[in-house]
Amino acid sequence: MYTLYHFPISCSSAVKMVLEITGAAHQERSVNLFEGEQHQAEFLAINPLGKLPVLVEGENVFTQGEAILIYLSQKHKNAQLMPDLATYQGMEALQWLNFIASSLHGHFTKIFHPEKISHDHQVVIQNAEEEIVKLLNLIDDTLENRQFLAGNLPSLADLYFAVVLGWGQVLSFDLYERYPHFASYKKQLQAEFPLSHTLQNI
Template sequence: MLNLFISPGACAMASHIALEEAGAEHQTTVIDLRQGQQKTPEYLAVNPAGATPALQTDQGVITQNAAILAWVAQTWPEKKLAPVVDVFQFARFNSFNGFLASSLHPALGRLLFSRPPLEGEAKDQATDLALAKLQLVEDHLLEGPWVFGSAYTLSDGYLSVFTRWARQAGLLDSDRFPKLSAHLDAVQARPAVVRMLAAEGLSPV
């Protein structure tokens, strides 16, 4: 059985959503990042990078949300969770997920999770950067109602991780980000996401 290593509320929610959307039989193992469980020898044997998510499969371990999402979409093509047949559109899917991983996630992560917390000018600069990244998605990358228009893909679940964080932090102003706000509400209403949240002991925000 597939085993997904997660930390509830962290970015591994994207991979957890993907498995739920695919209807894949799986289990989850919680890694408490605050307690440092990602640094234990047992977990480092699974993922030497000491981060979640990590997905144990019969063939080995896959890490990084973007890679796991692509694997899930290609493993269950009948679920139509990404345009896996169209080479160009699948590249766009991977490009968007790469942006989330390499640009939006670091910007929000630095602002919200730096230890010690950012203060003063450093916090102001980090806030401006995070808001600018969200604005880029709002204005240019989110076609609406889903990321790529009328069809839901796993990119939508991935994006919702970060808009969820933004809303919790008071950054997702519905007047400034109407498309992102509506998108988060739509994603959180999906049955697969409802199941994911319940499994992680979370509620919609």
């Protein structure tokens, strides 16, 4: 039995999707980021960094979303969420996962918390959005030639990107109007994983 410390709009949603897709027994512990529960002593005792997601399995406490996703994909290989990591296809899927989790997510974090970068919040937000557009352009170009990020089969990178697509409302433009292909891409992903309630409603 896994315990996932989770908040619906956060990147922990990608871990929730994987748990649903694999059918792994799990329970949730809500950590309300808007109310600052991630900074309270009770949660900091579990993860001193005050970050989501956190996955608990028995006596083991796992942090860092990307690492948790890879761990679950390897432990529940029947779900086929990643290719063999020792192959070219596996390496490509890992590259895309890192691209989404580090590069793209990182720039969205600057928009969510510009005060951590500079007192001039608008400059931080504008610069971050410019970088996000560059990355989204690259993703859009990639998806013109393939069904999913790492090829014709979905991977963890696609699940993480589905979460990021839900953050588009913080941008100064309509994400799906600018990138109409993303809407059909998300529908294809939802069709691939009908068992994930989280993915169906993101």
